[in-house]
Amino acid sequence: MPDFMRNPPRLIHDFPPLPGDLPTITQVNEVFGVSRDLPLNYVERDKVGNKLFLALAQNHHIVIHGSSKQGKTCLRKWNIKNRALDSIKTKTLIVLEGLPLPPQQGPALVLRSLKGYFDYSDRRFVIIGVWLDDNKLLRYNGDLGGRISTVNADKWSRPELEKVISSGEELIGITFDRDFKEHILDSCLDSVWVVQQACYQACIEQGVISDANEGTTVGSLEHAKKLMDGIVQDQASRAESFIDSFSAGPTTMLTNIYRWTIFTVLACDIARLEGGLSVAEIAEFIGTFGAPVDPNLRDLIRELPEISEFQMHHLEISPIVLDYDFGARRLNVVDRSFLLWLSGQNRVDILRQAGMPGNSLRRWQRDVHDLPNSHHKGAAHPRKPVRAPRPVRPAPRPAADA
Known part of the structure; x- marks a missing residue:
C-alpha cells in the first residue's frame, strides 16, 4: 500500500478556523416558495x-x-x-x-x-x-x-396571510409594493401556497435571492397580475386532465353520475364551491339542466362517497380534487389550485370542452351565465324558481315473518 494511503494528509488542519462572527445570510428560498423545511416566515395561527x-x-x-x-x-x-x-x-x-x-x-x-x-x-x-x-x-x-x-388546518384569515408577507419582508429586508400585495391577497382564494409562491417568484424575477438586497422594493400591480396569470396557467394541464378523466367515471353505467357532477362543479360560483355543494344542489342542477334519464338524488347519494377512492386508486391523482363529506352530504373541492384555475376560466368554454350537451349548455347560459347579476359568470343555478330535486322514495320494508 502506498505511503499516502497509509497516512493520508489531514487537510482540514491546513486551513485556519472560520471566524465565529460571520454574518448570517438569509436566502429567499428559506422564506418564500415551497420547501420541505419549515419556512422562516412561518406564521402561528x-x-x-x-x-x-x-x-x-x-x-x-x-x-x-x-x-x-x-x-x-x-x-x-x-x-x-x-x-x-x-x-x-x-x-x-x-x-x-x-x-x-x-x-x-x-x-x-x-x-x-x-x-x-x-x-x-x-x-x-x-x-x-x-x-x-x-x-x-x-x-x-x-x-x-x-x-x-x-x-x-384549511382556513387562513386575511391578517394571517398579510403576516406571512410582512414576516418575509422583514427577514429578507425588502418591501413589496402595496398594490402588489393587495392584488395577490385579493386573488389567492386564501391559499397560503399561492401567497408564498407569488412572493418567491417576484423576488427571483427582480434579482433578489437573499437579504443582501436590503432596502429593495419588489413588485408592482402589473407584476402581480402577470404572476397570478402564470400560476393559474400552470394548473391548466392538471385541471383539464382531471376533468376529462373524472367525467368518464369508473364504469360506463356510472358515467352520467360523474359527468353531471363535474358539470355542476364547473358551472358553480367559486364562493359556493369554497363552502361545498350539497347533494341536493347537485341534484337540482341536474334536474334543471339535465335530461330525465340523468342521475337522481338517490344515485348521487349512493355514488358520491366513492369519488375519493376513484380519484386515488383509479385515476391515481394526488392530491385529490374532490372529496365527499359523508355526514353533511356535501361535495368539497379540496385542491385550491383547481379553484384558482377555475376562477380564471370562461365557464361556457370549459363546460363545452367537458362535453355538456348542447341544449343543456345553451339553457344554462341563457338562464344563468348571461344574466346581468351573474357577477363572475359562474353561478350554477338560475335565479328564477326551479324544479325541485326528484324525491327519494324509501326502500320497501321487508315482510314480517309469519
Missing part, C-alpha cells in the same frame, strides 16, 4: 395551533386535515418541534402523511388498530390528510370516538 397543542396534551390520536398545500405539514412540524411538550404523556408520536381514504391494505390495518394503540400503548398517531370533514375517520372506525382530536 393561534386558533389552529392551540387546538393542536390541546390535542397533544390530551394524549389523543390527532388528525390534521384540510385542502392541499394549506400548511398541514408545517403546522405539525412547528408545534411538535417548537412547543413545550413536557406535560405530554406519550413517548412516541407516529406521523402518517397523506393517509388515503378509503384506506386499503396497510393503512386500513393501522386505522383498525388505533383503538388498541390508544387503550394499551403510549404510542400516538398524527394523521395528515386531504379532506375537510372533521369526522371522516369515524366513518371507517367508529371505535375512535373520544380517542381522536381533529384539527382543521
Whole structure:
C-alpha cells in the first residue's frame, strides 16, 4: 500500500478556523416558495395551533386535515418541534402523511388498530390528510370516538396571510409594493401556497435571492397580475386532465353520475364551491339542466362517497380534487389550485370542452351565465324558481315473518 494511503494528509488542519462572527445570510428560498423545511416566515395561527397543542396534551390520536398545500405539514412540524411538550404523556408520536381514504391494505390495518394503540400503548398517531370533514375517520372506525382530536388546518384569515408577507419582508429586508400585495391577497382564494409562491417568484424575477438586497422594493400591480396569470396557467394541464378523466367515471353505467357532477362543479360560483355543494344542489342542477334519464338524488347519494377512492386508486391523482363529506352530504373541492384555475376560466368554454350537451349548455347560459347579476359568470343555478330535486322514495320494508 502506498505511503499516502497509509497516512493520508489531514487537510482540514491546513486551513485556519472560520471566524465565529460571520454574518448570517438569509436566502429567499428559506422564506418564500415551497420547501420541505419549515419556512422562516412561518406564521402561528393561534386558533389552529392551540387546538393542536390541546390535542397533544390530551394524549389523543390527532388528525390534521384540510385542502392541499394549506400548511398541514408545517403546522405539525412547528408545534411538535417548537412547543413545550413536557406535560405530554406519550413517548412516541407516529406521523402518517397523506393517509388515503378509503384506506386499503396497510393503512386500513393501522386505522383498525388505533383503538388498541390508544387503550394499551403510549404510542400516538398524527394523521395528515386531504379532506375537510372533521369526522371522516369515524366513518371507517367508529371505535375512535373520544380517542381522536381533529384539527382543521384549511382556513387562513386575511391578517394571517398579510403576516406571512410582512414576516418575509422583514427577514429578507425588502418591501413589496402595496398594490402588489393587495392584488395577490385579493386573488389567492386564501391559499397560503399561492401567497408564498407569488412572493418567491417576484423576488427571483427582480434579482433578489437573499437579504443582501436590503432596502429593495419588489413588485408592482402589473407584476402581480402577470404572476397570478402564470400560476393559474400552470394548473391548466392538471385541471383539464382531471376533468376529462373524472367525467368518464369508473364504469360506463356510472358515467352520467360523474359527468353531471363535474358539470355542476364547473358551472358553480367559486364562493359556493369554497363552502361545498350539497347533494341536493347537485341534484337540482341536474334536474334543471339535465335530461330525465340523468342521475337522481338517490344515485348521487349512493355514488358520491366513492369519488375519493376513484380519484386515488383509479385515476391515481394526488392530491385529490374532490372529496365527499359523508355526514353533511356535501361535495368539497379540496385542491385550491383547481379553484384558482377555475376562477380564471370562461365557464361556457370549459363546460363545452367537458362535453355538456348542447341544449343543456345553451339553457344554462341563457338562464344563468348571461344574466346581468351573474357577477363572475359562474353561478350554477338560475335565479328564477326551479324544479325541485326528484324525491327519494324509501326502500320497501321487508315482510314480517309469519
